[in-house]
Amino acid sequence: MDCNCCSPQSSIPFDVGNIPGPESGRLVTPETIGRLIKSAKRPLLIVGAEILEDRMIERAIAIGKKGVPIAATGPAIRGFVEREYDGEVYYCQLHELTNCLLDPEWKGLDGKGSYDVVVFFGVTYYYASAMLSAIKNFATNPLIRGVSIDRYYHPHARMTFGNYGPKREEEYLRMIDKLIATL
């Protein structure tokens, strides 16, 4: 297992003061998250503005092509339009989307029901963190697992990677590729 949980840097939230309660995000491997997504009944990938950065959108699309529906928030949708992505992608305002996720009766983006695993990718750090917190605190029955596959340690996520600074960019991208391979 290549988790970094004994390295202090990894388990400090990216926004240093952003400590939650005792339920801190579990530091896991890409394969673990991959398996979680694969075993989910209704997974959802939520992508944000940072997806438009170098070499990110391709990976979001690769996840989508494995059959995971995508909620593209904010300008992220642009990337999919420009690339003429033909998979299942919806434009969503993230605040609205998260609000819906909290409702057990919600019908989902495709009218077929809500989600059990939602994966955050490229959403502005503090915004994602707040949404993950909402999910963790209120989407408990039925349980929705909010996870992050960003390059930050996300304490409000159920599963998360550690912090990957600019020097570890390649390492991080390889992790995403490993995750994709697991799906």
Next chain:
Amino acid sequence: MDCNCCSPQSSIPFDVGNIPGPESGRLVTPETIGRLIKSAKRPLLIVGAEILEDRMIERAIAIGKKGVPIAATGPAIRGFVEREYDGEVYYCQLHELTNCLLDPEWKGLDGKGSYDVVVFFGVTYYYASAMLSAIKNFATNPLIRGVSIDRYYHPHARMTFGNYGPKREEEYLRMIDKLIATL
């Protein structure tokens, strides 16, 4: 190294909600704390009421006999009186003591200066935690290291053990013995 830092139970504070800021206590071995005390210029053992519980006071006295001065808070002093301990022990009110520790000019209990490593042992959990927090936050110049050798994970300590429930009592006592052996 027998630290338990990858076991989630160990790094949850004993008082579950008692999370501090990003500077959480480091989970270490008894030997590590032993070496810290040994290398300290001016160590101080602060003992509290729980020291009067089964098989604790002997161990405090054993530490004292290795040359570490003891500040006995509250009724803890009774144990030393009853046992006619002849080492360096002072009765202290812990709030007052900690207040003094925050003053770089403080002359110490023996008039020879303040301390650089203070070790908490048997002080009521939440009280100790608050005092360790005061030390961590304000006794920075010169630096005083507040550490705990209690059976709890102490997030405000610089070094601490994990949580040892009733089932792991013996294991905990062996750790203290190991620490004593290191001195």
Next chain:
Amino acid sequence: MEEITGRFTIEGWENVQINIGEIVEEEEEWEPMGPYPFPKMADLRDWDFKLLNRYKPFYAPQCDVCALCTFGKCDLTGNKYGACGIRMDAMQGRIVLLACLVGCSAHTAHARHMIHDLERKWGLDVPFDLGTEINVTAPLTQLITGIKPKKVRDFLPVLDYIEENIVQLADALHTGQEGSYLDFESKALQMGMLDSLGKEVADMIQIAYYNMPHGESNQPFFEVGMGTIDTNKPTIIVIGHNAPPSFDIVDYLMENGLEDEVELGGICCTAIDITRKYQKAKIASALGRQLRVVRAGFADVIVIDEQCIRADILKQAKAVGSPVICTNDKAMHGLVDRTNDDPDAIINDLVEGNVPGVVILDPFKVGRVAVEVARKIHPKRAKKEYILSDEAFERWLGECIQCGNCTFACPQGLKIGSANKKALEGDTEPLAKLFDQCVGCGRCEQVCKKHIPIVDLMVKAARPIIEKEKGKMRAGRGPVRDTEIRQVGAPIVLGTIPGIIAPIGCGNYPNGTEDVYTIVNEFASRGYIVTLTGCMAIDAAFWLDDEGKSVYERYPDDFDKGCVLNIGSCVSNAHIHGAAIKVASIFARRQIRANYDEIADYILNRVGACGVAWGAMSQKAASIATGFNRLGIPAVVGPHGVKYRRAYLGRRDLPEKWKVYDVRNGEEIQCEPCPEHLIVAVETIEECLPMMAKLCFRVADTPPGRQIKLTHYIDLSMKYLKVMPPDWHLYVRSEADLPLAKKEYYLKLLEDEHGWEIDWEKKKIVSGPIKGVDPSFNPTLLERLLPERR
């Protein structure tokens, strides 16, 4: 001036409407006006800075981060600065100010709320008639505002003043304001002072409107304890602090001759307040056992008003089928406001269980609904049993896997798992013992993976104890009489009475309620005056001596040596400040009008009073303690009190902090470190008792006074800690200060251990003390009182 009210027309001025009631009456010149009428936050800052210089704020942050604005969260660890430029120390001061704000607002809003409710029925001109033995009717109001109120109306400008200044102080909490922790503390002290004033207004108003006791001694007894409730009768449980709706229940019961048919019990201050008039009411418990009283299920209806009510009351009451009536807009719990509905419809809906509860905001509409709901629902509910059966008890015990989750979640760290194991093996004592240590919070149950009703297990195990927990308490007597002050002024200064001990506040005790009894009994038996209010007043009644007597039965309730007084509810607390102020006013003939700093200075240097909030929990307890502190009265809190984050601690090893002026000549004098702290948290009861004795020392003590105080200090230390106090010698000014019994022994100790020079022939101290005794020494911290300044 003859009283003229109503509307008049004056010839030629037909269009001028003169409303005599609105004319501001010239204030009676009862004393010349002092320097600080209606002080704003900067006015008493010099006094605060004197206190803060000696008693430097000590901070133990609970949280290293701040999240009060969207720049956050900010990591303040290591006294770092947040994004707004605030640093950890100032941030802690800010949190303290916030706590005091909430506490002070609770007391003040309560006073205002009562006036609004009661003036509709009885008007604003209800006079204060405190009898012939009280002339200083409202010491805090007179001290702080300069007003000497004669009727309810006179308090209106006082409330305006408090509200305006609370808002001024709340402003200072905004991001990007104060940057100095000292100024935050000065503001917190101002808030504490306003809190004390708000409490006085609240209690005086209810004394006036409900003609509660005016300080008479020998108050009647009533019963305390869950075991005293006759569950065979329809039972109403009232919870909170704002008594008018509960008084309406009392009125309805009495008007309809139902006093013996319906049980009226209560929790916390509303209960204390109704027993000041109606001793058939019973106090079921203080705050700490609220959950357990509700869970016990005997309440046929629960009436809540405001403050210290479980926020999940609706859920808990629902579980045992008790309907809830909310009577205050501060706590409406999402229920429908039925204030203007037909009472019969409301009664019906509650009895039939159509709704879990209702809101009724008019106190004069509560009595009938509450009583009739209790009477109608009682026969239905009585059939149910809410205490666990023996079988269920066994079964749940068997479920426990000793995982320790509950212990990790418990604020008290109680070891429930092992107690369960013992109980399963047949020994229920450890589990029963937890009952009193438990603060009834319910956190444990939420984390138990086996869904064990832990609180109910403890109730079951402790049931025999609970049934025996029946104490007697005296009705709250309210103010201390001027005549009493005339009696005790001299003994307090002379030392026959070593101090005034004031147990106050909430039930978050580290180790159960027994400590309350210990504190009260220990000090009363030593001749201190013990004045109680709020939850501690209630909890003191649970423990009985060998003769089966509670402290209230054992000791008289005069304000005198060795007495134990139930002063009243939390707001009655103001009378303790009042007593200290009256010592200055009546005994020492100081002018109190708008003269806060001089009187606080007097009290700090002369009146050996000490508060103790052994289970201080709430924001009110924070503001109460801070109000005591500004007036020069120290307070001790139990170990949970460290969570308030701030203490005011003196340093006896720094002589430069312990200087006072002598008014006679303006000289600065080195003095003993007393009182050593203004607020301090102590860890155990064993430390608490000597600490409190120590905090009764005052620089102006006479030798007999100092001697008796020192005796108790040493004695309590030896008794509970088995050591001589490390600082006892600092309080010795001459051989006359030494405890009489072992005078030579102490002289020897001073010689041997402290290097003092002793003239053994004369049995006199030659050198050693910080200062000697000077009978006409006249200490002050205030430059403005010195000869050259006056």
Next chain:
Amino acid sequence: MEEITGRFTIEGWENVQINIGEIVEEEEEWEPMGPYPFPKMADLRDWDFKLLNRYKPFYAPQCDVCALCTFGKCDLTGNKYGACGIRMDAMQGRIVLLACLVGCSAHTAHARHMIHDLERKWGLDVPFDLGTEINVTAPLTQLITGIKPKKVRDFLPVLDYIEENIVQLADALHTGQEGSYLDFESKALQMGMLDSLGKEVADMIQIAYYNMPHGESNQPFFEVGMGTIDTNKPTIIVIGHNAPPSFDIVDYLMENGLEDEVELGGICCTAIDITRKYQKAKIASALGRQLRVVRAGFADVIVIDEQCIRADILKQAKAVGSPVICTNDKAMHGLVDRTNDDPDAIINDLVEGNVPGVVILDPFKVGRVAVEVARKIHPKRAKKEYILSDEAFERWLGECIQCGNCTFACPQGLKIGSANKKALEGDTEPLAKLFDQCVGCGRCEQVCKKHIPIVDLMVKAARPIIEKEKGKMRAGRGPVRDTEIRQVGAPIVLGTIPGIIAPIGCGNYPNGTEDVYTIVNEFASRGYIVTLTGCMAIDAAFWLDDEGKSVYERYPDDFDKGCVLNIGSCVSNAHIHGAAIKVASIFARRQIRANYDEIADYILNRVGACGVAWGAMSQKAASIATGFNRLGIPAVVGPHGVKYRRAYLGRRDLPEKWKVYDVRNGEEIQCEPCPEHLIVAVETIEECLPMMAKLCFRVADTPPGRQIKLTHYIDLSMKYLKVMPPDWHLYVRSEADLPLAKKEYYLKLLEDEHGWEIDWEKKKIVSGPIKGVDPSFNPTLLERLLPERR
């Protein structure tokens, strides 16, 4: 009534003192009294519950624990209950109420403080003379209290009311009170309403006392930007919100003919307020650049009053040798209060550097001290250089090891290390670019192990930009005139004016100040009315178009189509509420007196206004937004706004939430989901613009109005997000609502994508819309307005 004041004696009643000034005048019967004069917290709860039912509070906790009492810390994760019985959702509501309390108190205390200071000089009978074009002088005061004020004195009962009710609400924050998040939210909405009222009082008072503009258009210009300060002159920088001390500086400058000799610059609202009278003053920056203005070192003296001042101002000012004058008791920073000292002694101490600063609490004593200190100290200070030298810049860049600590600490997550690296390699652009994104908090510098002065590096790199940052802003015009409302009422309803956009609040933008310009320019160019206050009003002025014009130069400042108005400081914000109320009062002839819910209902259903606080940071911003919300005006916040924890979000997929009554017949009608949210945080500017356009939809829109609103909504979405809004069709009621240009295309879309039935011959919609258009449709949420209830 003729005005008679003073003291009189009436024959035969010689002892009766009649003080006419104290008589409560009969209130002019300007309108019949509505149902809710001076509403308390329960009075408008029905309205709140209607809003909260549709816009359910959404919580994103910042903290899973609570530590507000000594029972804590409590772990509330997963909506658990704390020891007091509060659970996570109610706890979040409690925190929101706390934030609104602090915000509301800041505005109200500011108003009260000004009255106290200014009445000493000018009395309380200063009239409001708002000219011939304003009859509804104080819309919020009239709406909420029923009072129509004519002079300063008339606001006293209004302030009493606000203060009393703030304290009532603060009481509800106490541990063991409210248990329902809905009731906490209702209380927060009450607090928001009080906040709006407090702001109106504050601004009306300063308008009256300082004769500020009364809503006149075509206000004069003044300069904005650090680059506009002439650092060769003695320079005074004022910071805060309470302008009287700064007006005293203005007076001193003018009385002594020093306007051209001394630079007077400011930060935040005090600066905005003085420029409403004195356009030689300059605004150096809004809050976001405060640290950088101070660090730049050109302030020869810094004068602070209250709110939004860096709490470490003393430390920062000391570092560049700028003395600080504190003029307000809320922010005294531990300095000595010199209010009653000899001004020359104070001046000398500050100039000589004997003290880092002083407190002067009398505003009328500030002017001379501040100006003379600046003049005397300037020659000494001018010699120093506080911007890094080229060498120091290089050296520090070389020190950076790209460790990333600063990035982890930065609230914006700015990548400083790599920018440093680039700068060292010769490309300073990335570092310079950070300058605008940085919110100037200083957290990065504290964690840099190399002690690199990061903020100073950015200032150095951005210096060429800063020097060019010179914009022009118009003086704050204050209220919207009744005559303007008469003009725009119809166009707003008809749709020629698609909405009112109100950028307000602080500078915690996610991506720098340019977004402010984008918002203003985008909407103004589309014909919306754009009204600005506070920091956003300032930041809007920094960006210039191709012709070098700021938005204030480019667009007129009438309250009319395509105009951009600087309304004024944060408290002037009340005039935006006022404009909406006036639409109801003047255009629709609704009675506003004590009629809050009806007017809020009118606004929610009819007035297409939307606030935007793109960088909402403070507690004031929280209470401002909440006050907008209760009045039926939605608000958008930037992404940092999620840290307020709560949003009010509608659900367009739940038809049952979108029902209104038709007043004509009392029928309940299914309607479009508009406005969809009351408060929502959006992530980027690209989402912000269409969201705001959407939130301008109202159920009562006429077809031309809806058509133009829909056009902009679709257009902004296509422009910034490159997609059709997913919900555009929900707003189509008939073909008349469709954008004219591509009507057929849209009909086709409705048919193809939404399955609507289209009559292609008539180009008409046959079925599909939620509801059709009915020109006399009269929507309301209030049962009390329905025929059978009236």
